[in-house]
Amino acid sequence: MPGDSETLLRRYEFVTPPSRLPGLVASATGYQSTGNPIGLHRGLPSPYLTFILALDDAPIIGAETPDEAVRPTAPRAEVLLGGLHARPAYVVQPRDQVGMQLAVHPLAARRLFGPPTRELTDLLGDGTAVLGSGAARLRERMAEAPTWAERFDLLWDYLRRRVEATERAEAPPPALVEGWRWLARFGGTGSMDGLARHLGYSGRRVSQLFGTELGVSPKQIGRLFRFDLARRQIAGDIDRTGRSDLGRVAAERGYYDQSHLVRDFRQYTGTSPSGWIAEEFRNIQAGAHRSPEDSPA
Structure with missing residues (x-):
């Protein structure tokens, strides 16, 4: 068990404002934690597509099994996509982390990303390409923004422009x-x-x-x-x-x-x-x- 001093050093913050794209993005949660015990986090199945955007310098490391996740060859990404799946995924939890997690309606995939959810159903994958050519710059700007409110403004503006660009996508x-x-x-x-x-x-x-x-x-x-x-x-x-x-x-x-x-x-x-x-x-x-x-x- 950790001592009192270690426990006091841990900080957890989760920010979940209402979605500005209801019916497309079910939720967006900003998170920041420090003093975590280094280990693995279980990414659980859900009826939504999951995107995790790293807003710090550390890449997201994840794999389909605990053993694969801790290997030096484990996949690394700045934007991680979790498709519809029926078993847990394993993401390395660093001591300190800042990021944002999105829950996206599967039926909104064409309007937000182009391809249908059927093509995004791998357990884990690099989501940068799926979010579009501006995803890397979006992540950088969100990381530089000093407040969660500004980060969410950037996110919703980017996703709204994605929807406008795919307005003719097949429903x-x-x-x-x-x-x-x-x-x-x-x-x-x-x-x-x-x-x-x-x-x-x-x-x-x-x-x-x-x-x-x-x-x-x-x-x-x-x-x-x-x-x-x-x-x-x-x-x-x-x-x-x-x-x-x-x-x-x-x-x-x-x-x-x-x-x-x-x-x-x-x-x-x-x-x-x-x-x-x-x-x-x-x-x-x-x-x-x-x-x-x-x-x-």
């Missing part, structure tokens, strides 16, 4: 947008038969819609919604009371029982709920797990 099929909203409305607990009936399509046609644009099935998206909401509910409980009733969370989020929730946690985080809580306790207390929006435009 996702309306049925797919409605299917996403239906899954979000039920927090991933709606059945696939219910989704097909709602859209008036066969189950096979619904799967084709999701696969063509997103590269994953509607069932996978539903499971990600359910897990993401359960994880955030647990974090909210811990923030308010210091504990969470996993049985209650499982029941409220549509799991068969607590064991079912634990199995999902092990798949998506690589550890148990209690193990994840122990790892993330300080980040939770500092406000790192606020919920993004869940409805595309």
Whole structure:
């Protein structure tokens, strides 16, 4: 256990203002921490595309396994992209770090970046090219800005110009947008038969819609919604009371029982709920797990 002096040296700051591109960017969180224990951070699956922008001199180092992440050959990037995935990614946590993390709606990929989410579904990758030719300069200007307010101004202005430049991009099929909203409305607990009936399509046609644009099935998206909401509910409980009733969370989020929730946690985080809580306790207390929006435009 760290001593009192080491604990006092740690500082955690998370800033999450409302999105200025609702329906496209679910959330943008600025973070700054000092005195971290050097180790690995688990990047967890979610129903959103994740971008991490380093705003300091250290590159982001991440890989698909813990062993790969700590090797000298581990991929390094100033902008890291995490696509839709069903297992944790591992990012090296330096002692001090400053950056920004975006949660982007998968159905907004064409409007913001050009290619559909289907082409961005690798577990981890360099996101600089995806953000456009001005991404490197954007990151530099954000790093130089003295306040979070100015950094967010630069970000939203850049992304808004990206949307304007791709205004003629092909929109996702309306049925797919409605299917996403239906899954979000039920927090991933709606059945696939219910989704097909709602859209008036066969189950096979619904799967084709999701696969063509997103590269994953509607069932996978539903499971990600359910897990993401359960994880955030647990974090909210811990923030308010210091504990969470996993049985209650499982029941409220549509799991068969607590064991079912634990199995999902092990798949998506690589550890148990209690193990994840122990790892993330300080980040939770500092406000790192606020919920993004869940409805595309």
